[in-house]
Amino acid sequence: MIYNMITMRKIIAILILPLLLFSCENDFLEETPPTGLSADKLTDLASMQGLIYGAYGAIRPFVSQPALYAAGMMRDVLNRNRGEYDPFYDHEISTSMTSWMYTSGYTALASLNKVAVSDLVSMEGSQEQKNAILGDMHFLRALIYFELNNYWNLPLTGYTIPLVLAPVGTDDRLETATTLAVQDQIEFDIESARSYFLVNSGESNYMAATALSARIYFYHEKYDSSYARANEVIESGLFSLGSSVTDAFVPKGNSSENIFTIKFNTIDGSGLSPSARIWEVYQASLLEGNYSLNLDGSAASMIMDPYDDRFNSFYSANEDSTMIYVSGKYTTDQMDYRYIRLAEMYLTRAEANIMKSDAVVQQDVDDINLLRIRGGNPASNLAYIPTVNNALTELYDDRTKELAFELGDHFLNTKRLKREIIQTADEGGGTKSYMEYSELLVFPFPEIEVDIHGLTRIR
């Protein structure tokens, strides 16, 4: 019996031993993703370039959203079919509306900051390649922080979004930055971009960075710099206005007016084109579009000039003219998004020049008239040099006419100039002063960001 037991145990042991050893082979459980990139693989310029392209892709919704929301906030847009946008329409901005912009902005920043902290110097590749990557990184970071700051900064306290310059971990806790600090970073980044692009262009280039810097300084109220940059772009001779206002918006056209566009290309596959969002919501269809121009809004009064191609070419009305659709700027969802056009540079140069010198000169009048002539309405030309205030008023109207439903210019310009806005009927009609809306028309932080970081602009 004992012998049997020993024999049996030997057999068991012999059988179990190889199984036991097999079971201890822990490498068997080491499965790593066979496709895709993990963080440890981002060690060369190609992956840095991939992060840059990833960031460009991520900002597609980011750049198109402000144009959409900003117009609505100014009560210039009539909400037709989307009940959930009511709070927005009544100057009550919900986080569900704005968190997409916040999210896509910081998603792109996560990629850019990964590049920023990587050791490009040690990576194999030419200095030209590295300059292109660094130029794009600084350019996009400037662009994103510029947009975020425009919509999230609270003038009353001087605080804005958090300033993040390195990848953020899940356990990191951050706080809001001062508007001044963010503006400094934006200016540093755009100047760095210009510097790197002087050596080699990336997806963007030196002149795009220069045009963006003109816009940045304009809204930072640094009119000297703004003027210089806008002037540099115009004087470069690299860009020219099309003969028609629609030239810049031909779907597949390659207009020399466009200084910088966010690309859309069918081979890019999934994802909306940046223009799709605007195209969808402003469709000239009673059933399909969600927004139309609000006839009571201030933009409408400025835009609806029946003698100006900038109205006739880009807008259409329904049968009884109770609704005006923004139907001409993006006529398909397959278009590149026009981010900076030469027309804006003329208007910026003119206004920056007036603001820096507190005087109006002939060049400013010429810049204004140039666009009016192209608009097919020479009768509206300024035949004289107006006063500073009159010139600024004309420019305010012209910027809205030229740039409405692009980049939220009307909204930003109204805030920059501290102008009144129109109140809704629910709010009692009339107007609302800058002091009232400067706190109201500030994008809220997504709730989750407040929960996690305790973000506040009142400190």
Place this chain on the structure above:
Amino acid sequence: MKYYFRTFIVFLFSWLWLNLGGMASGVSYIAEDKAKSVREVMVTVEFNQNNLAKVFSKIEEITQFSFVFDENDVNGKEFSGSYVERSVYEILRDISHQNGLTFRQVNTNLTVNKKNNEQAEEVTIVITENKTITGKVVDQEGELLIGVNVLIKESKTGVITDIDGNYRLNIPGDQTVLIFSFIGYKTMEILVGTQMVVNVVLEEDVEQLDEIVVIGYGNQIKRNISTAITTVDSKKINGAIANSFEAGMQGIAAGVQVTTSSALAGSAVRIRIRGTSSASANSEPLYVIDGIPMESGEISSSQPGGAIAEWNLQQGANTNVLASLNPADIESIEILKDAASAAIYGSRGANGVVVITTKKGKVGATKITVSGSVGFSDATHRIPLLNSEQYLTLAQKAWFNSGNDINDFWSKSGVLVDGLTEEQARATDTDWIDQVLQIGKVQDYNISASGGSNKTTFYLSANIKNQETILIGNDYQKIGTRLNLDHKISDRFKVGGKVMLTYINDEQVPTNWAGGVSNVSEMLPIWPVRKEDGTFFNLTNEHPLAGIIYRDINLQSNQILGNWYGEASITKDLTFRTEIGTNLLFNNDFHYRDGRITDHNRTVSSTVSGQRSSWNWKNILNYTKTFGSHSLDILAATEAQSSGSRTNFVFGDTFLNSTLTRPQDAAVINASGSETRYSFQSLISRINYDFNKKYLLSASLRADGSSRFGVENRWGYFPAVSLGWIVSDESFFGPMASTLNFFKVRASYGVVGNSEIGDYSSFSTYNTSIYNGNTGIVLGNIGDPRLGWELTSQLNLGITWEIFNGRISGEFDYYEKVTTDLLLPFPVSLMTGVSSVTKNIGELSNKGFDFMVNGLIIAKPNFTWETNITLNHNKNLVVSLGDELIKDGLSSSAGLGSTSIFPGHPVGVIEGVAWGGVDVESGEDTYYDLEGNLYLYSEVIEQWGSFDNFNNEEKKPIGNPWPLLTGGINNSFTYKKFYASLLITFATGQEFADGYTKQLNASFGNNKINPSTHMLDAWNSPGDDATVSRLTTNNVVWPWSDEFLYKTDYMRFRDVTLGYRTKLGNSFIKGLNVYVKLVNFFTITKAPVFFWDPEFTGVVQSRSSNNVGAGSAFKQSPQAKTILFGVSIDL
């Protein structure tokens, strides 16, 4: 080092158990020979303080004698002695002297008794003349029974019946009693008397307590089971109707909730065992087919073209991988419901385990069965849409109520589109349902052959199924074959294998979000199907018929499932088995959308080629031993599994003309793909022990490692223990035993896991994107090396009982399941680059009971009536979310879509405000705020500014997608050769939110749709008590309220069968079975008329979001009812 420690722990556990068994080991065998007297048999043997049981065992080893004794008479007694060529008689005599026992020899049997009288003879010898009897054993239907044990009572002498059911046995005399026993049949005792031929008819055992139950990595007698395992009668699986076997389990297994999503062929089936044990991870049970863990779910890992902007095809509609298994090939299905039974599957047992065993060949003549069925289907219910006249009446009323001039209706309301005139509209009355539904047809043919010799058995089958469903354009074909082979190399070694090959060709049609039948309300009855020129009227993707015709969805798959084993009997009690299983699945999907029905007006198509392959290797040591009153069954095993899948997408955009459809012919071609792998490694041990066959113990421990878990949490340990006590075997139970003849109480506790977290959730990864033709990357996931499985512990208390000699039997189980470390999308700062990470956090519970009763109500020779009732009550509750950040709930901000998770509520509820009904005076909807104050809609807008604001501030969790009670009642009757059965299933307590009703109730706004007749009951004038508010042309108010929450309680005549079965003497045809079957033919429900069917899973979500998305739907599609005619012939 820790891996060796882990291994050591588990095998120490196993080794201890093995040694427990080893200490009690001994061998004995049954012998049959002409008897000699104990005085004549000489032996040489030595005993040294051996206990008597071992002494007897030794004598049995070296002689032909067998001892029959009561353990109590010999326990604690020992014997010593040395014998050289001495008779057995002398040994027995010495034992008798030392221990006060007597021995009586009757031929080769030695019966041991206590010596009650000092004068009693120590050894008496009775040698009788052997008598040889013969006989045949058959069942009640005259079927030969092979392998029946025929045993002489109070001996170990016996034989088994041969392949013709015959036996031949020498017996000691006329007073011999023979015991006939066979699994699944009642044991019979027969006094031989003067008979020379004893033929026996064994009756099927309705008690089935001796039935062998598959318990995972082994078998156990049902009587001895102390966990909660339900056996599903494979004959009740309605294979002809259900494309996938699991759909056929509806209502016949307590605690198993089965929901089919639609009549779409091959569509997904949702199974929940004792509620849903997870929030975001897959909650389908683990399916184990012939020992191979299977991945359930859709074959295609993505929708056709789904990764490339063509998202709106119902994901769950993809052909279900389990549909590859032919229901006719299934021998048994066991459902391991409690954690103690499922813990043997460790980190994959949290949702319960469904163990499927396919048929084997039996020794005997080859049996060929040919069967076929033909069926016809229609929708269980047709939505009563408004006809043209009704629509115009209501639309004009809404137009007028909204302050419009009724004379402007035709010109300004927007009902005239695509050139339609008022006259044409008035003359049109289109029934859009007729355009997309048809009478479905199904044909199903099976042929199987089985049989074999003592050495080799086989089961071979083939199956062809052809189905045109009630949805026009939906055709499904399946061709499958199977070969199961077992071969005995010798008495010690056997080998075998099982191979299944299945081909499926599924022509699908869009449903739910994608359109087709789910779009019948999108077109008005005043609109024609086609224009005069034959082209479709108002052609968009919303056109139900055009959406089908201009879309081609073809899903094809080939699956090879096989496993091979070798088994060695190392000793009589110890076996070693090694099994290797493989599962190969290849799928080719094609999806084409004509530009006339795409939003962008470009024709697009895509192909998806997928391949899944996995292997599984098990090594199992099994030791079984009965010694005295102790029975042991010890298992020690290792298992390794590796699985991978690879998918390639090709997407084509814009084609030259309509003759080109494949993406390779497109102007723009885009390709992408995916590839994943995972592996499991496991150490498994289990002991089943019973004492006196009435005190039962089962304990198991499994260690699981998986590549899916983070490196810091890679291995988990899953213990379980269960206890059982067969109270009815106790002497004190005697007075009750005449009525309550079997009563067992059970208690179990175990811990199991859910590892369905995705293959690389613990890794930080980057996703690729394309910008202007250049490859970009963005952060896709932030990994967590601590990520692990969800942990479910479950307590189960149960009883099993029988009364009236097994005529009525039943089980009742109470359970409490608690799942901790829920795998949840945990929100993280958006500044990280992602919005959430997967984290183990939170807790949910399921509590309830299972009840099952079987009764043979009438058992007359010509008439029987049997009833089976199953019932489950389950309450699902999220206990906590475990972190301050999300303590109040997780909602869409964490990527959970429109549904949310809130502590104190079930998984899958939605958030909405409370609806107070329609105000009888104004006809406006009314709503409650959280304090219970009632407001008119206009007051809500006035006070909150918008309904959005009101909803944001006053919403609360509402709804419950999980039934509180589910079950079934099955009645079966036989009258002579006729049989009939009626299965009624039911589910109560669930409430679903239907988002599409928001649109139906706002049918006359900008978005023109045709509602159902429920709108005829809309409020009309003051005093009306209506359920729908005053008709207007207002647009849809999208925020949820419980106005759109509907009870869907139902009771359904799931299966009504009438058949005739007979045995034929004909040498060619041995048996015939013809039947007619009605499936889903009659339903009573609380669901509103605009629900196609009360039973649906809504817009079927991906399987990972099936729980949180279970509470709401947007568009639905119909279910089918079927009449089926079938015949089965035994050759």
